[in-house]
Amino acid sequence: MKNLIALMATCLAALMTGLEVSSVPVILPSIGQDLRADFDSAQWVMNAYTIACTSILMVAGTLADRLGRRRVFTASMILFGAASLGCGMARTISMLIVYRVLQGAGGGAMLICLIAILSNAYRDGAERGRAFAVWGIVFGMGLGIGPLFGGLIASLIGWRWVFLIHGPLTILTIALVFATIRESRAAGAHQLDLAGMLSLSFSVLGLTFFIIEGPQYGFGSSVMLSMAAAALVSATIFVTVEWLSAHPMVDFSVFRIPNFTGAIMGSAGVNFSFWPLLIYLPLYFENGIGYDRATTGLILLAYTLPALLLPPLGEQLALRYSPRNVIPCGLMLIALGCWAITLGLVLAAPGWISLIPGCILTGMGLGLANTPSSNAATYAVEADRAGMASGIETTIRYVALSVNIALMGLILLIGVRSSLAHDSGGLDAAHASATAERLLTDGIGNDKITVAQQLGRQLALKRGFETLTVYAGLAALFFAMSSFIAFRCETSKRTVGQTQ
The missing domain is CATH 1.20.1250.20 (MFS general substrate transporter like domains)
Incomplete structure (x- = not known):
């Protein structure tokens, strides 16, 4: 029974993650009009989330193995829920983008921890396969119905509730986690690869900034050329660090x-x-x-x-x-x-x-x-x-x-x-x-x-x-x-x- 409730908790988190990916695009026009955002800012609303996810994915697994999967999962849920509330209450597009960064960091860490928690809760191969199948279906359901969900919520009670609704869902998920999931760690967890994480993050951020802001500043401007050079240097550092590391990400x-x-x-x-x-x-x-x-x-x-x-x-x-x-x-x-x-x-x-x-x-x-x-x-x-x-x-x-x-x-x-x-x-x-x-x-x-x-x-x-x-x-x-x-x-x- 505890494993079933644990599966419910991970499925709730998966549903929130799936909805967040596919429901936000539908409300971007409403966000742009309400917060007076330009086209570049609308792109950053999406990319702030994905870049933060990219950054945290590389270290979340190691953190969970070292500090405890339930502990890191709970922390990531709290961050995701709090940032979602911040997104829903944002009064400027800049505030929304900042909260989307935090939301993406929480969502990325949450996604990695889900896999480790399910693997630890379901040791039998057949049961684990069924658990992951259910989890995958719920995650896919979030992705599939996200556009309709976002459109209906925004039409009925406003686009802010597409974010705010994650608040109560987060509280419910955390309660289920503490009621059913035992803490677990990995015996041989590796050191955090902070150099790899930071260099990858800066390279993706630099390239994205170059593409999005290029039309405004001019692709041949000193600002854009400097950003492109910084992205290239960061990518080179990432490859070098991973190539030389004894335990590369x-x-x-x-x-x-x-x-x-x-x-x-x-x-x-x-x-x-x-x-x-x-x-x-x-x-x-x-x-x-x-x-x-x-x-x-x-x-x-x-x-x-x-x-x-x-x-x-x-x-x-x-x-x-x-x-x-x-x-x-x-x-x-x-x-x-x-x-x-x-x-x-x-x-x-x-x-x-x-x-x-x-x-x-x-x-x-x-x-x-x-x-x-x-x-x-x-x-x-x-x-x-x-x-x-x-x-x-x-x-x-x-x-x-x-x-x-x-x-x-x-x-x-x-x-x-x-x-x-x-x-x-x-x-x-x-x-x-x-x-x-x-x-x-x-x-x-x-x-x-x-x-x-x-x-x-x-x-x-x-x-x-x-x-x-x-x-x-x-x-x-x-x-x-x-x-x-x-x-x-x-x-x-x-x-x-x-x-x-």
Whole structure:
């Protein structure tokens, strides 16, 4: 019975984590309008969370092993809950971004501790498998219903409650944890790799800052060039530290295993295409077409629901046909779905009917590729290195997400700005950039502009999203091909070995 309640506690935490990832994008337009945030700030609302998660993932596991899993899990829950309340009560966009950093740190540590707690509570292999299956379903449910949840909550009682609701859920989860979960530690926990954590964090932060703020400062400005140089130096330090460490967070030798590299390409691919696009689609549905938040969340179920329903099928297909076939095919399906959304934008008037087929295809691709990628990465290495492999896979997911949130935002802004400058004749670059950012944050509007201007702005948003979905499809195609090639290297190695 205690194990069942412990499972309930971890599932509640997983549900909160899943909801936080997928519900916030739907309310970004509302946040932007209420807190008077520009387009750059809206991107930082998402990236503050993902970068903080990336930073803490690398050390949370070691902290939990040394200090106690229940203790670190409880601390991370308190941080997550308190930061969520701070997000809900933030009065400026800067305050919201700061609280999102704290929320991401708590969420990342919480996610790592969940895995260790479940593994310790369920020692039997069959029971552990069932527990992780339930946990995965609940986490996927949070991801799948997040857009609808965010849209409904924001429409009924305001966007702040999307964050505030985590307060009581946190209290309930902590109560269940203390009632059921015993403290546990690892006998041979390693030293904290602070140098690795800090250098990785600074490199991702520097690259993200360069991409997001580049249009404002100018990519060739001294500020941006300095930031790019700092990111490169930090990345070099990270690689050097991990290469020389006796107990690295990232053992680069695992990338010599083709099956591991192929799986990692799959994990990076879904986080480089599917999830960043989820962040920007609500902007088009609300600001480009004019749907309300609840309708936007409902439409996005076509994008996220297949990702919740299809993982069991993806696992079965991976067992029957091998992950080396299923993962690239899933990524290809994401690419085709993105391009189907492009066709829906190009060939039809703005509306959900023309976009739904592409959303469904993209969600199906994620459902087929996502779970097999994680499992294949873990199974590709020896059992005693599975935890390290899982940590690398999770970290790469968040790095890919952080970088491509920034890249997609830049591509979207350039697409809208180019359309405005081209169709408006004499509109200068600065005016076009300002108008593009205003369109993406505040929508088309209808005050003090002519019908022709309204149509021009709507067309600019549409063309911007056409460019964005083409890019998302190309990104998924690139990782599909990279995964396919990496897996084939394993096949080639086996063939050569058998020949010899």
